[in-house]
Amino acid sequence: MTDRTLSDGALLRAARTGDEPGILALIHALAVYEREPDAVENTEAMLTATLFGDEPRAFAHVVERDGAIVGIALWFLTYSTWTGTHGIWLEDLYVDEAQRGRGYGRALMAALAAECVARGYRRFEWTVLDWNEPSIGFYRAIGAEPLSEWTTQRLTGDRLEQLARA
Template sequence: MTPITLTSGYRIRLAEPDDVPHILRFIQELAEYEKLAHEVTATEARLRETLFGEHRYAEVLLAENDNDGPVGMALFFYNYSTFLAKPGIHLEDLYVQPDQRGAGLGKALITCLARIAVERDCGRLEWQVLDWNEPAREFYRSLGASLMDGWLTKRVTGESLQAMADQFEATR
């Protein structure tokens, strides 16, 4: 993707390996805001491997300006819709540094991601938002996003993930 210059003077571009320190900092800042900093185990080495290694699990759009460098990001990856028989994009994290908010960077990042989804023939763009984060919920509503009533997110991690995987052995 060729970097895109916005009318506000900011640019949006795909991240490169040298951007990993910025990406980790944004992840840590977002986790702090979401009161989940204790869950961050990401390291620069792990991000470099999973974002830019042999198998790339996700991509990152960065918003930046000449004075401050990267000031926001949208980290995303593919999912798949069996109903549409098409890939989709899942937005994992959308983050703009607090002192940069209000300049339209969040909207620019997510609408740029929507453009990427259309260009890549994806059937949908999805993400999650914390139920208590009313500013984010209102922002997404203003963009036309709808709440997926009836759907609850389930997750297994760490020891629970290992225990679930171990159950497979019992089926053999």
Template sequence: MASTAPVLSIRPATAADVPLIRQLIAELADYEKLAHAAVATDDDLRTQLFGQRPAAEVLIGEVDGEPAGFALFFHTFSTFLGKRGLYLEDLFVRPAARGVGLGRHLMAALARIAVQRDCGRFEWSVLDWNAPAIGFYRRLGAVAMDDWTVQRLEGAALHALAARDEL
């Protein structure tokens, strides 16, 4: 008897998905060895994703009707292009669902959103040790931006800079 291919589906998340989104974020954080950094609460996510001014959007990927992954994204803006961009903050597929094409379907859905919204680019960051993800992105046609490095202010350094009032 031949096995049937799994049914893959992508849908926008709703406020009812907040506990699922938080769980998927926790699973991603474990995979990235960053569980200590995943401190977002359901209330944080509900406010930031579904409040008056949503900061980001989420797609839920399902395999045979069961949640198996997510993509969290938001818009940026390119001064050079004069267009907004789509930035993928997180992409995660549960290990049991890997290899069936869900990640590729999530990425294609994001690319369609970028095209539909007239974005000039679709970009993301990936941890340099994550060879499986890097290989996946290369197979999709992504190009590394080796001349650029990510810079970050957070915690005390962010607050110290914000407290400066000199002109």
């Protein structure tokens, strides 16, 4: 991705080493927003390994304004057996509450859409909490459609370990 200066002078760019404190701060803010303030186990060191290690498996785009990370989009690749192509799964999109309304969320989403198009990927997907009306409205405004026939499933903790032993 090429760095892009937004209309107000903020910079949209791929995350780089040194961004971990700002990214982690916004992950914590997202957890508070999503009513799970104590759920984050991630650390700066874990972000460094994940985003900038020898074989990164996840990626991030950020919006930087006045030297601070004020928006993040963390994502990873998916694969569709039906289309035979990769896609992007958006894990987290978050813009600092004080910075909302400046178009940063839309710019981050557009950057990921551009990644898909440039790489020949045919899907850009994510989940949203069903109570998160502001985000749902935003996603509808950019043309996203809900996949109501699909339900996310998850295994964690003891149940994950039980299945692993089966």
